[in-house]
Amino acid sequence: MAQRGFFITLEGGEGSGKSTQVPVIADFLRQRGFEVVCTREPGGTKLAEQIRSVLLTRDPDEDLCDTSELLLMYAARAQLVETLIKPSLAQGKVVLSDRFDLSTIAYQGAGRGIALETIAALRQVAIGEFAPDLTLVFDVPVAVGMARMRSRGKADRIEQAGAAFFERIRTCFRDYALSHPETVALIDATPDIATVSAAVEQVITARCLSKE
Ligand code: Z5A
Numbered sequence: 001m002a003q004r005g006f007f008i009t010l011e012g013g014e015g016s017g018k019s020t021q022v023p024v025i026a027d028f029l030r031q032r033g034f035e036v037v038c039t040r041e042p043g044g045t046k047l048a049e050q051i052r053s054v055l056l057t058r059d060p061d062e063d064l065c066d067t068s069e070l071l072l073m074y075a076a077r078a079q080l081v082e083t084l085i086k087p088s089l090a091q092g093k094v095v096l097s098d099r100f101d102l103s104t105i106a107y108q109g110a111g112r113g114i115a116l117e118t119i120a121a122l123r124q125v126a127i128g129e130f131a132p133d134l135t136l137v138f139d140v141p142v143a144v145g146m147a148r149m150r151s152r153g154k155a156d157r158i159e160q161a162g163a164a165f166f167e168r169i170r171t172c173f174r175d176y177a178l179s180h181p182e183t184v185a186l187i188d189a190t191p192d193i194a195t196v197s198a199a200v201e202q203v204i205t206a207r208c209l210s211k212e
Contacts, residue, residue, distance in 0.1 A: 005093040006134070007133050009096075011138070051072050106176070107169060109172065111169050136185055
């Protein structure tokens with residue numbers, strides 16, 4: 001039977017540069033002989049991508065309420081975990097996901113103010129105890145991230161929230177990383193792309209590859 005692969009998630013606020021790092025990490029791991037599957041949240045499968053478009057497109061006639069937003073995040077996550085992530089890990093592949101469950105704690109929990117107990121109850125229904133082997137939290141000051149995003153153009157529905165919302169999210173990501181040092185690494189994402197890549201590769205080498 002194939003050895004189980006490992007699951008790495010990339011998390012952080014707007015413009016933290018995590019999406020830029022996904023193909024860099026994938027290349028780094030492929031060069032070391034791993035089969036790598038890259039995905040994202042919300043989305044990553046045909047049906048989960050349909051949920052993503054409901055989540056990220058602002059409907060001028062009807063606001064998505066916070067509870068619906070939370071339920072749709074978990075509907076998309078259940079679909080992604082069951083149909084893509086678990087089967088890929090069972091085949092011995094490495095899965096890289098641009099965002100995962102920690103984004104729900106940060107955005108719906110710290111950002112929208114939904115109780116962590118509510119989030120934990122839904123997580124249990126959607127994915128049970130399933131969790132990443134390693135989470136990389138990309139940290140940049142909110143103003144730096146926003147400036148990077150502005151240079152990219154139009155904001156989606158969630159990105160239209162105010163600066164205080166994004167400050168709460170950044171604090172949540174940082175606090176979570178510092179309080180879960182065994183499974184989460186905090187990456188300073190302010191320097192240039194190559195410097196951030198080098199820091200990430202060092203963490204992956206130490207946490208995942210040295211156990212091979
Ligand atoms: N969301 C949620 O609320 N709850 C959940 O449970 C989940 C998600 C899973 C998904 O949006 C939204 O869903 C997200 C959270 C919410 N919303 N918000 N707001 P998305 O997938 O469309 O986008 P994103 O994940 O928020 O961000 P992104 O667009 O993928 O950007 P990024 O990963 O933070 O950064 P990037 O695309 O790699 O880089 C942004 C720009 O900066 C780009 O021009 C790069 O070239 C540049 N860049 C990158 N790195 C650097 C460095 N190091 N220096 C300088 N410039 C850089």
